[in-house]
Amino acid sequence: MAGQTVKQRVTIAELAQEAGVSISTVNRILAGADNVRAATIEHVQQVAESIGFYGTGVLSARKENALPHFRFGFLLQQSTRDLYRLFGEKIREAAATRRDVRVDCLVDFVDRLEPANIEGRLRALGKECDAVALIAADHPLLGQAIRELRDDGTSVVTYITDQSAPERAGFVGTDNWKLGRTAAFFISQMTQGQGRVAVFIGNHRYQCQDVADAAFRSYIREHAPDLVVNESEPTHEDSARAYNMVRDLLAKHDDLRGILIVGGGISGVLRALREAPEERRRQIKLVCRDIGPETRKGLTEGLITAALCHPMTETSQTLIQTMIDVTTRDTPGPTLQRTIPFEIVTPENI
Known part of the structure; x- marks a missing residue:
């Protein structure tokens, strides 16, 4: 329209000048040559975006292709x-x-x-x-x-x-040694007097679980000798198996005060605790590994004392x-x- 200034398209020469590189370098980038450093391509792309160069889409593609x-x-x-x-x-x-x-x-x-x-x-x-x-x-x-x-x-x-x-x-x-001792700290500090603690692992061959189990027992021996720690039992990462294990514990041991579960099966543990009388549930401190939807629900219900999680x-x-x-x-x-x-x-x- 009359009296309206038409904005001139930024040229390759202007882009090269603004970026401090040669015109041939810009041309090689636009042509997809593989002899231009990724850092140079990225720099030219940033300058192109800042001055409104028409070929930024091509430059972005060239930058992507140049990356390892x-x-x-x-x-x-x-x-x-x-x-x-x-x-x-x-x-x-x-x-x-x-x-x-x-x-x-x-x-x-x-x-x-x-x-x-x-x-x-x-x-x-x-x-x-x-x-x-x-x-x-x-x-x-x-x-x-x-x-x-x-x-x-x-x-x-x-x-x-x-x-x-x-x-x-x-x-x-x-650090699974620290994790195991931290779990023992929570359970021992939140229970009073004598009692029994159960430890559930997924499988005896999981190194992270085995180390956490050993560290847990180390802390209990050192700081809470009134607590008896049962032999570790594998859930085989099976929630139904974990459910039956907790039900058996509740039926056989009135002195159950804590559960550490470092493998899979937390949903089964929580299901068994929900079925127990409220007064009994309050006596049992539960510490588990990592957080998913089921663990989050157990925490909000107050059934889980702490979850020790990978960020x-x-x-x-x-x-x-x-x-x-x-x-x-x-x-x-x-x-x-x-x-x-x-x-x-x-x-x-x-």
Whole structure:
């Protein structure tokens, strides 16, 4: 229209001048050449956005393509459990927020927990990925698979619970010794006089649970000798089994004062406690691991004294970074140990 100023389109020469690079560098970026550093592409893209250059979409695509690209596998457990599905979601979120690399996540769940089945799934995932993160009970079959994957160039990072295989590339999880003693602190400080405490684990081969169990007993021996700790019983990650175990305890032991559950089965434990008389429930202090919908409900009801949890966002971010670190190092090195402080959630701070 007459009298209206037409805004001139920013040229490649003007973009190059503003970005402090040559015109040929901008042209190479726009053409998709692979001999331009990712940092330069990112800088030019930022300048282009700030001055309104017409080709910002192309520059964004070039920047994305120039980033280091990884394909990581994550072998989690039991797709039926909300907790593991939440772990998977947080892993994907941690990968998506990275701006310096591209990470494709292949999240797989193992519902049959037999070692041979997990070993086969681990090997299959390892063939498709640059590195694999694994949650599983420690077993020689998995150790052999970890060793052979390492020899084939695929790193395995253990996650939440460790493996004894020296060839594993890294471990990301909490300090389970401190966790076990913290659980014992809660139960011992909130009970009076003599009594009995039950300890439920998922499986005797989960290192994280075994260490927490030993630490729990260590604290009780040192600070609460009036409490008797039962032999650890495995739930096999089965809520129905955990339900029956708690019902038997309530029927046989009037002196039950505490329950520590460091494996799966919390929904079964809570169901049994809800069926008990209210006065009996109040006598029992329950400490568990990690927080999902069922645990959150138990906390709000006051059935759970404390949940000792992995901070999922921080743990997932650290896991992704650890997998990048072990994948990009020149030669296999010592196992990277990344310890994340656990969170303490109670009915008052949920």
